[in-house]
Amino acid sequence: MNEKNALMKVIKQYDFALYELNLYLDTHPKCMNALAYFKKYQDLRRKAVDEYTQKYGPITADQTNTDEGWKWTNAPWPWQKEDD
Numbered sequence: 001m002n003e004k005n006a007l008m009k010v011i012k013q014y015d016f017a018l019y020e021l022n023l024y025l026d027t028h029p030k031c032m033n034a035l036a037y038f039k040k041y042q043d044l045r046r047k048a049v050d051e052y053t054q055k056y057g058p059i060t061a062d063q064t065n066t067d068e069g070w071k072w073t074n075a076p077w078p079w080q081k082e083d084d
Contacts, residue, residue: 004055011048017041057074
């Protein structure tokens with residue numbers, strides 16, 4: 001697995017953890033341990049996404065720099081094979 005795919009896998013793992021913690025906090029809103037975990041994984045995900053977008057470009061359209069023109073569609077689409 002190349003570095004790009006490994007970093008995306010980590011981001012997806014953080015997304016999963018945050019989603020599960022979100023569901024738990026919906027039913028246990030005063031659980032300070034869960035809230036601390038949520039904040040921890042939120043920060044870890046933010047750092048991983050920042051690293052990914054700096055190296056490989058935006059993951060979502062809102063992460064693109066629109067001051068330089070619309071470049072969101074310049075990268076290969078998920079179903080297009082990239083040369084690794």
